[in-house]
Amino acid sequence: MRRSMKRSCSSLSRLALLGLGLTVPLFGGAASAQAGQLTVVELFTSQGCSSCPPANANLATISRRPGVLALSFGVTYWDRLGWKDVFARPDYxxxxxxxEKPLGQSGPFTPQMVVNGRTSLVGxxxxxxxxxxxxxAAASPDTGPSLVLSTGRVAIGSRVSPAAGLDVWLVRYDPSQVQVPVRAGENAGRTLPHKNVVHDLIRLGHWQGEALSLPIPPPSPGMRTAVLLQTPRGGAIVAAAAD
Structure with missing residues (x-):
């Protein structure tokens, strides 16, 4: 099983980098997709994978880049090999x-980064x-709806919608760097740093072209908030905002 995961990694590392642009920024007390562009980078990682620590470090590096929303998702399929990732969840x-299907993959692998829901690469x-x-960042952005994130609410403007509409995702993540001692598995004996770990992923609703305002529950202490507008079933992210 471990070897098959690594074979997936090496084969997928040759995928062309076809990243396309999308949205967002921040100003004043609200974050708005109209003020600039935000590139969303998702890392799928596991504390049980010996190839993942360099990707965790890379995510921490790019999280400091202006215009980048870097998110770390812990996955569960390495847990059975000796160490249960403390951040992994089945929904991640x-x-x-x-x-997998939209990106032309035959199975999940770690460490995978997905850029704007369109480009897959080894992280x-x-x-x-x-x-x-x-x-x-260089590609022409999609013509997505306006997206404004404020305290307790997200507002999405009206616009011609894709046929399938867009899912509205709420992401809560920890912007601090967290050190996790690993006591078993491939990384046994190491203390692994993590940055921008996702703690909650909630589907708030579905946008179909009309102006929409959705309530957002208050975050837990220390958590940051982001909202993604994404084509259903693993499609492109066309707008995003973060506080």
Whole structure:
């Protein structure tokens, strides 16, 4: 099982970097998708995977880049090999699996980064990661709806909707760097740093072209908030805002 995961990694590392641009920024007390572009980079990682620590470090590096929303999702399929990832959740694994068909993959792997829901690459090569982000920033952005995130609410403007509409996702993540001692599995004896770990992923609703305002529950202490507008079933992210 472990070897098959690594074979997936090496084969997928050759995927072309076809990142496309999308949305967002921040100003005043609200975050708005109209003020600029935000590149969303999702890392699917596991504390049980020996190839993942470099990708965790790369995510921490790119999280400091202006215009990048970097999110770390712990997946569960490594847990059976000796160490249960303390941040992994089945719904994060399901999110990764949902990307398989749209991105032309035959199975999940770690460490995987997905850029704007459109580009997949192995996350442990910083040069490739930065190239994918640069490609996304240089591409023409989609004509998505306006997206404004304020305290307790997100507002989405009216616009012609894609046929399937867009799912509205609420993401809560910890912006601090967290150190986790690992006592078993491939990383036994190591203390692994984590940055921008996702703690909640909630589907708030579905947008179909009309102006929409949705309430947002208050975050737990120390958590940051982001909202993603995404084509259903693992499709492209067309707008995003973060506080």
């Amino acid at each position: 694994t399901q999110r990764q699996v949902a990307y 442990n090569d910083l040069g490739e990661v930065e190239a994918a982000i640069a490609g996304a």
